[in-house]
Amino acid sequence: MKTRYIFSMGEIKRKDNSIAFKNEKGWIYIPVEQVRELYFMNEVSLNSKFLDFASRAGIVLHFFNYYQGYSGTFYPKERYISGHLTIKQALAYEKERIKIAKAIVKAISMNIYEVLYHYYRHGKKELKPFLDYLKNNVSGFIEKSEHVNKLLFIEGNVWAGFYDSFRYFLPEDFIMNKRVKRPPDNPMNALISFGNTLLYTKTISAIYQTHLNQSISFLHEPSEARFSLSLDLSEAFKPIIVFKTIFDLVNRKKLKVEKHFDKKLNYALLNEEGKKIFIKAFEDKINEKFKHPKLKRMVSYNTAVRLDGYKLIKYLIEGKEFTPFLIKEKM
Numbered sequence: 001m002k003t004r005y006i007f008s009m010g011e012i013k014r015k016d017n018s019i020a021f022k023n024e025k026g027w028i029y030i031p032v033e034q035v036r037e038l039y040f041m042n043e044v045s046l047n048s049k050f051l052d053f054a055s056r057a058g059i060v061l062h063f064f065n066y067y068q069g070y071s072g073t074f075y076p077k078e079r080y081i082s083g084h085l086t087i088k089q090a091l092a093y094e095k096e097r098i099k100i101a102k103a104i105v106k107a108i109s110m111n112i113y114e115v116l117y118h119y120y121r122h123g124k125k126e127l128k129p130f131l132d133y134l135k136n137n138v139s140g141f142i143e144k145s146e147h148v149n150k151l152l153f154i155e156g157n158v159w160a161g162f163y164d165s166f167r168y169f170l171p172e173d174f175i176m177n178k179r180v181k182r183p184p185d186n187p188m189n190a191l192i193s194f195g196n197t198l199l200y201t202k203t204i205s206a207i208y209q210t211h212l213n214q215s216i217s218f219l220h221e222p223s224e225a226r227f228s229l230s231l232d233l234s235e236a237f238k239p240i241i242v243f244k245t246i247f248d249l250v251n252r253k254k255l256k257v258e259k260h261f262d263k264k265l266n267y268a269l270l271n272e273e274g275k276k277i278f279i280k281a282f283e284d285k286i287n288e289k290f291k292h293p294k295l296k297r298m299v300s301y302n303t304a305v306r307l308d309g310y311k312l313i314k315y316l317i318e319g320k321e322f323t324p325f326l327i328k329e330k331m
Helices: 048-056 083-121 125-136 138-144 148-168 187-208 228-235 238-251 272-286 301-318
Strands: 003-006 010-015 018-023 026-031 037-040 060-064 070-074 289-292 297-300
Touching: 010 048, 037 187, 048 070, 060 187, 070 187, 083 125, 083 138, 083 148, 083 228, 083 238, 083 301, 125 138, 125 148, 138 148, 187 228, 187 238, 187 272, 187 301, 228 301, 238 272, 272 301, 297 301
Parallel strands: 003 037, 037 060
Antiparallel strands: 010 018, 018 026, 060 070, 289 297
């Protein structure tokens, strides 16, 4: 899948079989066959003719405002509709929601463990108590849970412990006291919110290529205002894609508070240069390839997100156990 980001303000429209974008520097033409996702990171003007063109080409459009907030997604008309699967998905929500939700929380915990174990092996022994908790306690807590609310509480504790561990291996400028989402209140919260939103939109695009219904989720409450299944399927990938990207950029000093964040907004927002650095690193990570042990070929993490959608379909249709992506297993 080809992703294009547009950072400047301007106008976008159809020109023959190309996407034409105009900003203060002039026109840029993008062949439509080279695009499957378009990210608008600033204000753009467009018309219904362009939306119809994008829809027929199967292009997903993601809109962000100036403050890096996610405005929404233009989703082309469904091309992969399955009434049979939608019924199965709804029945699974009614009867087997807790089982699927448990698998998601377990995958979050296991992937966080693997990400932190890397730092433990490189001398950060202070991580051992939390690693022991993840390894010896969390799985049992998950199995004993009988309600999704209890699972969400366990998930919250896992993420809180993860955030607390940052002080052992990140520079002081990027330590946060607590997770704040809307709006972020420091550089680390800004990076997490931005990275999570990018992954969420990537998951929307991945699910679009399956027959799954975006509105029927299992860990998160189904919602009329968002694609809640994308929240579910993105969770296991956050430690691997979002946080490994953040840790690499911060520890290698590719992102610096004074240079890449907006001083006027208390450094709680990436400036344009910082945004471009983060997006490039994020794209590099999500398109990084590894050998899939079952498929016996190289696949990207972006593909792995879609494969998790197919795993869920197999569970819904065939009853095959659903296990979200685990970095240790590479599948």
